[in-house]
Amino acid sequence: MSIAITGTGSFRPSIIIENSNFEKNTFLNTDGSIIEGPNEVIIEKFKSITGIEQRRYAKNELNTSDLGHLAAAKAIENAGIDKETLDYIIFAHNFGDVSPGKIQGDTLPSLATRVKHKLDIKNPKCIAYDMLFGCPGWIEGVIQANAFIKAGMAKRCLVIGADTLSRVVDEYDRDTMLYSDGAGAAIIEETEGKGQFLNHETATYANDEAFYLFFGESYNKDIKEDRRYIKMYGRKIYEFAISHVPQAMKECLDKTGRDISEVKKIFIHQANEKMDEAIVKRFYRQYKLKPPTGIMPMTIGRLGNSSVATIPTLYDKVRKGNIEGHSIEKGDVVLFASVGAGMNINAMVYEV
Structure with a gap:
């Protein structure tokens, strides 16, 4: 037997934001002074460094936990498993559910619990918790899932990574052009001949x-x-x-x-x-x-x-x-x- 990734899923938000959407922004330095030069030049320099031409934003009615749920459902379907057999749901994110226009992230209850609720999993032995580990959070969640299974504490885990960074950006900061929204998920389980x-x-x-x-x-x-x-x-x-x-x-x-x-x-x-x-x-x-x-x-x-x-x-x-x-x-x-x-x-x- 080995421990493998047996199913994956992702959700790509539908709102496409092109670099040209930022041409009317007022970009400032850290001291509040205006960055010199036309925005077209600032944006082109940004693209040459980052490679970003467009990014995806989630619709207002969708929050981070919603994106995570949509990716998770695809991963479960792709793995062909019964959701009630999941032992752990590990949700890696950074800011919780950030509703448009709000100044606080919502993590009560945890996003993992919200996904379990949305998936309608009845099994109380399916443990749901969040992972705060910055951008490496999904990998760290997979590492933990692997450790749980190796230790005999679980047989099957769902690991999700999602964020809606478009809701925590400063429109006056050039770095706002970096960030986007999205979600990905994977099923990690004990299996035979499917990877390790x-x-x-x-x-x-x-x-x-x-x-x-x-x-x-x-x-x-x-x-x-x-x-x-x-x-x-x-x-x-x-x-x-x-x-x-x-x-x-x-x-x-x-x-x-x-x-x-x-x-x-x-x-x-x-x-x-x-x-x-x-x-x-x-x-x-x-x-x-x-x-x-x-x-x-x-x-x-x-x-x-x-x-x-x-x-x-x-x-x-x-x-x-x-x-x-x-x-x-x-x-x-x-x-x-x-x-x-x-x-x-x-x-x-x-x-x-």
């Missing part, structure tokens, strides 16, 4: 790095509303990521005893195209190699950065053949990696 987890690595850097991502005030100093928005020190995050993530990926792979030539795909958090490319290049450089063509599928160009939702969404799409030029087959070794608020990093090696 080979190894994982996780680390938290909480000294100087703890507040590289944080909740802060709007850059518009005239706004007096007591409201906070997602903020980050982009350059520091970039330098942190390209220094630490490749090392974690290498440590994770090396402990499996598998050769790097066996890695067929790298599923990396869709944070920033140039940063992801730099991480993968540095990962291969440790083996004195260059990344193979097509090793890293990307969705950020069309879907933006939906935090914990990016990797499960990406994996679901490749697994189902929905990204042109990318596929995985039984026996392929794939590598997952993420970095985010905390500052947390993790990596996971999986044989399909």
